[in-house]
Structures are given as structure tokens and as C-alpha cells.
Amino acid sequence: MNGLPGEERILASFETLADEIKRYYKKGYRALGFLGGEPTIHPKIIELVSLANQLGYENIDIVSNGRMYHNRAFVEKLIKSGVTRFYISIHSHKPDIEDYLTQKNGSFKQKIEGLKNLMDLRKKGFFKDRIFLNTVINKSNYLYLTDFMHFYHKMGFMDFRFNFIRPDGRAYLHGKKMVPRYSTVMKYVKQAIELSKSLRVNVFFEGIPFCLFHRSEIRDFKNYIGEFRDGNKKISLGEAQKRIRFEWKERRKNELRTKEETCNPCVYNPVCEGPWKNYIQFYGFKEFRPVKKEVLHTDRSDKKLNSYSYSLHRSRSKRR
Numbered sequence: 522m523n524g525l526p527g528e529e530r531i532l533a534s535f536e537t538l539a540d541e542i543k544r545y546y547k548k549g550y551r552a553l554g555f556l557g558g559e560p561t562i563h564p565k566i567i568e569l570v571s572l573a574n575q576l577g578y579e580n581i582d583i584v585s586n587g588r589m590y591h592n593r594a595f596v597e598k599l600i601k602s603g604v605t606r607f608y609i610s611i612h613s614h615k616p617d618i619e620d621y622l623t624q625k626n627g628s629f630k631q632k633i634e635g636l637k638n639l640m641d642l643r644k645k646g647f648f649k650d651r652i653f654l655n656t657v658i659n660k661s662n663y664l665y666l667t668d669f670m671h672f673y674h675k676m677g678f679m680d681f682r683f684n685f686i687r688p689d690g691r692a693y694l695h696g697k698k699m700v701p702r703y704s705t706v707m708k709y710v711k712q713a714i715e716l717s718k719s720l721r722v723n724v725f726f727e728g729i730p731f732c733l734f735h736r737s738e739i740r741d742f743k744n745y746i747g748e749f750r751d752g753n754k755k756i757s758l759g760e761a762q763k764r765i766r767f768e769w770k771e772r773r774k775n776e777l778r779t780k781e782e783t784c785n786p787c788v789y790n791p792v793c794e795g796p797w798k799n800y801i802q803f804y805g806f807k808e809f810r811p812v813k814k815e816v817l818h819t820d821r822s823d824k825k826l827n828s829y830s831y832s833l834h835r836s837r838s839k840r841r
């Protein structure tokens with residue numbers, strides 16, 4: 522999804538990134554994430570993490586494709602410099618699919634070595650937080666969500682996040698070859714949710730409109746919505762030589778997702794962000810039909826879910 526073929530991409534300088542890290546620390550932020558492109562290939566990544574650590578950031582995350590972690594000495598350095606949590610983007614348990622999607626032969630092998638290194642270092646107490654796996658659901662892998670979970674669960678992973686592909690960049694150019702229909706994928710989403718209960722692991726989904734969960738009779742679906750877990754992230758990135766700062770949630774809602782008039786009577790309208798905007802160009806809006814009545818249970822012990830129920834309650838009160 523990131524970038525277009527032939528597009529020139531440059532790494533931000535150490536000075537630019539250091540300024541951003543200091544800027545947000547002064548504003549009171551205490552959690553920092555490195556992501557976008559591939560942070561682990563930045564030549565100053567260790568120095569940048571150390572800087573954040575010395576300033577006093579309490580949580581320092583890295584979202585990475587995980588390939589560099591096959592180098593154990595490098596991972597150890599990252600942890601020592603202050604990384605507290607690792608997110609790995611991995612899209613298959615099958616070498617041929619992973620290598621195809623990442624367009625790099627041997628990518629799967631490196632990632633698996635990297636994951637083993639991380640898991641081993643965690644077991645030895647080098648860091649405490651769990652390791653999170655991020656997967657983009659696309660046409661090559663949606664059939665295998667449960668196989669994927671079994672495979673990585675056997676390696677000790679407990680946290681899975683499946684993001685429905687956002688048809689931007691190359692994913693947009695490949696169109697229907699890469700982007701599946703939501704309604705085709707839901708059967709496998711349901712299976713993944715069922716499996717998460719029996720394996721006792723966490724699974725979340727991003728980018729899926731709520732009416733599809735409803736139609737698939739996933740009654741407790743709100744327990745699995747990634748967007749409810751995200752909080753408000755401030756993003757700082759370099760684009761066309763400029764530094765751009767924005768709230769991820771706002772950009773996602775206002776620019777990347779879309780809804781239509783048919784959503785107006787839907788009970789989930791106040792909290793659902795709709796499908797990815799470009800998806801509509803491939804498959805239209807017919808799959809998304811308003812839900813008139815909420816038939817789902819609420820777990821009152823969960824604060825995030827309570828805020829979800831609260832929004833629904835407020836919207837209903839306003840209509841009365």
C-alpha cells in the first residue's frame with residue numbers, strides 16, 4: 522500500500538527525526554512508535570531509539586517487516602537502546618506467499634529467524650511486552666487466516682491483528698487481483714474469531730464495516746475491532762519533501778474511509794467508519810447495508826467497549 526513503482530523514497534535525516542522526537546516529548550507525549558517504510562534500515566535507528574529513551578519516553582514501539590531481526594546482535598542493540606514493544610508485519614505462514622507479497626526471495630526465512638530471535642530474547646527477559654503480529658488481509662492469504670494463527674501460535678505468538686487491505690499505492694494499481702471482496706472474506710474472519718477463543722489468543726480486525734460482522738452473525742464483534750483499541754495517534758511523516766503532521770484516526774475517518782447516504786439509518790453509523798474509499802471503485806457499495814437494530818451483547822467490564830456503547834446510546838437518545 523505504501524508507495525508506487527519507481528517512486529523515489531528517501532530516509533529522513535537524523536536531525537529531522539530527532540527534532541520531531543524532542544518536539545512531541547515537550548508537548549507531553551510519552552509513547553513513541555517508529556513506523557512507515559522500514560524503520561530498521563534507517564542507519565541511525567539505534568541512536569534515535571536511544572535519544573527517545575534518554576529523553577524519557579516510557580513506551581517505544583517499532584513496527585517492522587522483521588527481516589532485520591534475523592541479525593540477533595542488531596535486535597539486542599535495539600532492545601538495549603530502549604525499544605519496549607515489537608510489531609511485526611507478516612502476511613503468511615507460507616514462504617511462497619510471503620516472498621511474493623514482499624517481492625523478495627528469502628524474506629519469509631529471514632522473518633522467521635527474526636521472530637525466533639525476538640521470542641527467545643523475550644523469554645530470557647530482555648523485554649517484557651508481548652510481540653504483536655500485523656497482517657494485511659489480501660487475495661493471496663484470506664483463505665488461510667486460521668492456518669496462519671495455528672502456525673504462529675505454535676511459535677508462541679498470542680496477538681494477531683488482521684487489517685483489511687487498503688487499496689492505495691501498488692495495491693490500488695493491482696486492483697481486484699490483490700483486493701478481495703469483503704463479503705468473501707467474512708467467512709474466514711468468523712473462523713479466525715472462533716479459533717481465537719479456543720486458542721485463547723487475541724485477534725483484532727481493522728478496516729471492516731460493522732454491517733458485515735452483523736450479517737455474518739458474529740454477535741460479539743465489537744470485542745474484535747482494532748480501531749477501538751487504537752487511541753489517538755499523532756503521525757509525523759515526510760511527504761514530497763515536506764513534514765506533515767496529523768491525527769491518524771481523523772485522517773482515516775475523513776480521507777481514507779467512506780460512507781454513503783444509505784448508512785444514515787444504520788445503528789452503527791456513529792461509530793463505523795465504512796469501507797476503504799478506493800474499495801468502492803472496484804466493488805461498489807452494495808455489500809454495505811444498514812443495520813436497523815443492534816442485537817449484540819455488551820461487555821460492561823471493558824472501558825473501550827463501554828465508550829462504543831455510549832456513542833450508540835447517545836446517538837439513539839438524540840434521535841428520540
Ligand code: SF4
Pocket residue numbers: 730731732733780781783784787788789790793794795796809810811812
Ligand atoms: S454505517 Fe454503513 S458501512 Fe457502517 S455498518 Fe452501517 S451500513 Fe455498514
